[in-house]
Amino acid sequence: MSDPNRRPVSFDSQNIPSVLTELIFRLKIKDVMSRKVITASKTESLRTIQHRMKAENITGVPIVEDKRLLGLVSMHDILTAFDEGTIDEPAERHMTRSLKVLEDDMPLSFAVNYFNKFRFGRFPVLNKDRELSGIITIRDINTTLLREVNRIVESLEDELNRNTPEGQGVNSRQFYIVAYDFENAGRASTEIKKILKGQGLDRETVRRAAVACYELEMNLVVHSTGGKMEFRMDDEKITIRSSDSGPGIPDVDKALEEGFSTANEWIRSLGFGAGMGLPNVKRVSDDFTLVSEPGRGTDARAVIRRPSAL
């Protein structure tokens, strides 16, 4: 069942961020594994199993009898069977019997070590009664770690927002924007607009702030390596600031010209990159500053005065 071409996973616990190390030790294999396991019985032919693998889009099928794990048929076994003309023979004759298995109560670090040590694509997982309770792949680990890291980042962001000092009549929020994340692009602006609307501001002011915010946010998604949106409102004005750490704008004056764009076709096909972004922000703002340096990053600040303060 080994895939000799598979490269070892680069989960080197010495060189990964501590947040991941902590997760790998805190999570148990049962939190990560797939519980729905596609299995086969020992009497089924390798051909039937191969069809099942194709239909379910999987690369290994545990052979099970009364919840007991007898062996495993992997893609490798199937290829060998085709080669040797044994594809119509029952699984029990050709399955891999000496299996490396994990237990569902073990910390995830055990699975990571196994993937590093043995070049297998998956490991069957047994419960304390030695019954097959799941199967774990690198994909399961990646998905869970990403989800958990997202959760941690979200709670850190919440904490940051709570810790921002809030004076009388001051409303402020921060959002972290991920480069090329088109699915969430614009979410910060939608939130900020909701806050402004909730403050009972007039339609025109809300619209101007929303447009400035949205264009700056889209710029972070499309052009930067990721950055931060800050929104702050006091009795006099609304300030929207976007900052990123790269790559920076080579010619700021040029970037402020209508129709000038460095966006590629792919970005244009998503409805952006018309060269209107920064000019739009400037147009709707009472005060707009843009500071940028190639290799360092960009800092943009748009101020919209509240009508009562004009």
Place this chain on the structure above:
Amino acid sequence: MHFPEICRALNCKEYNRGKDFSDVDVRNVTAGDLMSEVLVFDLEKMLLVTSLNSEQVLRTADMVDAVGVVLVNEKEPTQAMKILAGDMGITLLNTAQSMFEACAILHSLLNGDR
């Protein structure tokens, strides 16, 4: 013009009915696929006509307080778009008409209404 008339004239499929679906008086139409251009116009009670089916269409519509979005060329909105339209209270429609045809029909509807 009102959404029920628009739906009849363009033979629209409805994916979301915004607030005041029947009562809101649509007074302006902006057509295009470049969202930054859409953001330039400050038009009240606006309908956005586009052939782009991405979530950014709805986010853009929300930023400019548009009351509805019509997708032309029978473009199907994504699931995420339908959810966003519901959250934002924006009417979401599609039509088999081309951008040109849809605009022509809306233009005469808007003028006849005036």
